Amino acid sequence: MRRSLFRRNKKKETNNNEENFSIKIFKNLDKNMGNLKKMLDEPNDLVIRKFTIHDSKHKCGVAYIDGMVDSDLVHNNIMKSVQLITGRKPLPEAESKLFEEIYQEILSVTSIKKGTTLDDISNAILGGSTIFYINGIDNVIIMDTQGGETRSIEEPITETVIRGSREGFVENLRTNIVLIRRYIRDPNLRFKTYQVGRRSKKSLVVSYMDGIINPDIVKEVNRRLETIDMDDAPESGYIEEWIEDSFLSPFPQILNTERPDKVAAAILEGKVAILLDGTPFVLIAPATLGNTLQSPEDYYERWTIGTLLRALRYLAAFIAVFLPALYIALVSFHQGMIPSDLAFSIAATREGVPFPAFVEAMLMAITMELLREAGTRLPTPIGQTIGIVGGLVIGEAAVSAGLVSPAMVIVIALNAIASFSLPSYSVAIAFRILLFGLMVAAAIFGLYGIILCYIMLNIHLVNLKSFGVPYTTPFAPNFLGDWNDLVLRAPVTAIKRRPTYMQTHDEKSVNKGD
Incomplete structure (x- = not known):
């Protein structure tokens, strides 16, 4: 009472x-x-x-x-x-x-x-x-009369720029809007302002290109933003989690970036950019699985180089998810599938190791995750030293002590390198989460467990959507016309239309071909 x-x-x-x-x-x-x-x-x-x-x-x-x-x-x-x-x-x-x-x-x-x-x-x-x-x-x-001390425009920290503009978004919303306007000087570029946070009352801006974007996407984005009810939104991650389709999925359904050129390219493809005052990370929606493995440098280099880089990323994604699980399954259950010379070599390196392959892999994977986290939290010079020296010292010490085999160290090292090569930090974390589940399945059922997990993963991905757009498009549903800018990066003159799955009003892509 x-x-x-x-x-x-x-x-x-x-x-x-x-x-x-x-x-x-x-x-x-x-x-x-x-x-x-x-x-x-x-x-x-x-x-x-x-x-x-x-x-x-x-x-x-x-x-x-x-x-x-x-x-x-x-x-x-x-x-x-x-x-x-x-x-x-x-x-x-x-x-x-x-x-x-x-x-x-x-x-x-x-x-x-x-x-x-x-x-x-x-x-x-x-x-x-x-x-x-x-x-x-x-x-x-x-x-x-807004003013005061603000951070100046600098190179993006989380996204290394190899070729292209060195400008990155900052915490000031006005500056970020100006950066987008510098790339797109079109009167149809729209900026719609919202206010989020009962207490903080922060400004949030939705940007899109009128005449290109599908109006249904704009309506859905606006509807979801109007449902936001929180005291404060200190970072765009709060907005992302609130408006995404499935909060249970480990995969990011909304991309985030510090690069204005990436945002401008997404807007010209018929997507929406969401800018929040106080953070340099801008959200891009809708997103697909293919978008998470693309980088602006793919278009700044010649098409042969861009295609090679994308193919390497897809290979890295496979290694980041499946390599340790495949090693566990082959060593523990399916030794007959390994070539004889390689099987004898692995058996020799595992001689004297007191743990099964699954325990080895878990110990090394957890150690690698701890080193990553330590390197992220420590100051930059010390963090890089901890990541490199720590990995070498711990790996060498573990092999010398007979706790793990050299082959396992190589597998985990390849897995870590592959995950670092992915351009999206969020999808790299999702792959690292899936890695542990696949390792457990491989330790229990062998290759059958990996296959079952792969089937369940595909079922989840084909049912996942981002603002009504299937997450696996243009793989499934299949749009053959969009495959020239998916795994392969066709020459600029051959990319004549915007993505079909976006259902844009203006299908012809003026910026990528005539």
């Missing part, structure tokens, strides 16, 4: 807070300033500056959060311009007419609007805007 009463009181308190935020602004300047301080609990970074204009007859004031605004813009384009211009020209005596003249003619800030409630003020000032008050007016002027 007490719990339910507490919940009711808490709900009532929340409703009262929401009502207080939606109350109208008063006409008294000092009362408005006091309400603003009270609402924010008088923080040290709240700057309030009061001054007078028009022969000291009208009191005005500005308020902003220090560090979130461009202070030069506030001082020079707002306060200084208001005081100078109002002192040189006759102004109306009535506060309402003075307010309109300042709003229409005097303030030289590009983005400007009016606010009437405390909710308008709180959202604006906490987002980096400056509030302009005039005594006797129950409206305020909200000026977009």
Whole structure:
């Protein structure tokens, strides 16, 4: 009973807070300033500056959060311009007419609007805007003055650039939008803004190319974004997990990237980009399994090189998932399938090893995962040293102690190298998860267990979708016309159409061929 009463009181308190935020602004300047301080609990970074204009007859004031605004813009384009211009020209005596003249003619800030409630003020000032008050007016002027210290544009950290633009997304949403506009200078490029997070109220932008994209995809993306209900979305991973089709699948159904060129290419293919303020990782949807094994460098090099690189990635994907499991199955159950010379060599290296192949593989795989995690968490120079030296030292020590065989060390090393060669970090983690399941199946049923897992994996993949697009397309369902840009990368002049499975309005691909 007490719990339910507490919940009711808490709900009532929340409703009262929401009502207080939606109350109208008063006409008294000092009362408005006091309400603003009270609402924010008088923080040290709240700057309030009061001054007078028009022969000291009208009191005005500005308020902003220090560090979130461009202070030069506030001082020079707002306060200084208001005081100078109002002192040189006759102004109306009535506060309402003075307010309109300042709003229409005097303030030289590009983005400007009016606010009437405390909710308008709180959202604006906490987002980096400056509030302009005039005594006797129950409206305020909200000026977009975002600024402060931000990270400059740098090369993407998580995606190494071999050839192409060195620019990478940053944490500032405006900068990221500008980076996309630099690549696509088309009036049909759209940016639709949302607000996510009950408390954080962060800006989220959906970008797509009108006239190319299938409108059904846009509607579905908008529908899912409108269902987001959380206090804060500190990173785009929260958005990805909320709107993806199946949260139980280990495979990423939405791609993430720090590269503007990759986002621009996806938009021109008829896909959607989702940008969140505060993170350099932009989401791309819908995604397919083939997309996870592609890289922008495939198009920047000649088509023969791009085809070779893609073929190597598909081979690396197979090795990253199946190689340790195949080794366990062959050594434990199907020795007759191994060539005689190789079988004798493996048997000689395993002599004296006290563990079965499955235990060997699990020990080495877990050790490799620990080294990866340690290398990721440590500072970059130390992390690289730990990953290389740690792997060599532990592997050599394990072989010398007779705990594992040299062949097992080679298998796990090849598996690790193959997973590192995959361009998508998320799909590499998915393959590492599947690896352990396949190893267990191989230890119990041998090759039959691997085959059963492979069948179940295919069933899962063909049933998986990303915003209505089958995850395995164009493999299944089969679109032969899209195979020229799948495992093979055909010459640019031969890629004349956008992916068929995207069902775009404009099928001809102008950027990849005529």
